[in-house]
Amino acid sequence: MEKFLIIGLGNPGYLYKKTRHNLGFLILDQIAKKHFFSFSKKKLGFISEFNFEKKLLFFLKPSTYVNHSGLSVKYWMKKEKILLRNILIISDDISLNFGNFRLRGKGRSGGHNGLKSVEKEIGTSHYARLRFGIKNHLEKRIDSYVLENWKNEEIDCLYSKLDVGIKIIFSFVTNGLQKTMNLFNANS
Template sequence: MNHSIEKFLIVGLGNPGYLYKKTRHNLGFMILDQISKKYFFSFSKKKLGFISSFSYDDKLLFFLKPSTYMNRSGIAVKYWIIKEKIIIKNILIISDDIYLNFGNFRLKGKGGSGGHNGLKNIEKEIGTSHYARLRFGIKKNFLDKKINSYVLENWKNEEIDDLFSKLDIGIKIIFSFVTNGLHKTMNIFNCHNT
């Protein structure tokens, strides 16, 4: 293999196990599962996560679903960054966002965790908040529910169809990030997401 090939690490955040499979907080896992169906690859259980690699546009993409549980996602991210020698600008973290309206995406090159424990732990483990993150809005009317119980609820049946059409937009953003880079992708997609 050509060792100068550019590598990317695309991380979907979630919690492992059947119990969490259909929860809102597992949005990151869901989007990677959709990509794997679309491009016909599967994940293997490896150290600290489920991982798959896939060649695209002369680049090597690693897709990671950490098996460390959300609050310790950074441990898996750091391990695979070091193992595959991936530079920070080629990392994209996908997470749910309780403060964004349902179905809206926000791509940013840096920022705070917004109270998201997965992002908080990644920042702690890799020592920087300057990494690209794609957030998917899960905000609906969670009324008086506590945020923790809302994000760990299963998606409702009426949300599912809408959800999968939105995930397709997310997949376009991810592959644009790989092909066009962060800033061009932000210009293309963020302005269409109100």
């Protein structure tokens, strides 16, 4: 059975639960809610297995905090013998307008410490990443902005935007990276 590792970046703990930087955790929690599964605390993360169309999906929320996410990603890739082409990292992106998604098969970290950590630990920037826009129009410092809670006006449309992200994730698993990029990048 083909295996996939879907990683949502975020920080563990109640203090960070509603922050913009926890977008990756939030989208995985929404998938778990829709498909009725839960996460278990394991080594370096919270993980869940889910069978989907004859594929085994591992959903991972690293417990290493965003800045050290690569440690968890590397561990679970090796433990479950998951190919690089079958991993997808989900993160927030300060450069994209709020609610826009961008799927890429390689690229730079864009200053995101979680992506920097992943690249350092797995030794490449050639991995699929799904970024969700949280652009800061208020000229605030990035580090404080990403650790702020979502504003009420953002929450109003956040969950409908997350539904699009969930479609992208499952398309990545069933259709592959290139076809999914063709389907969704032009529309986000």
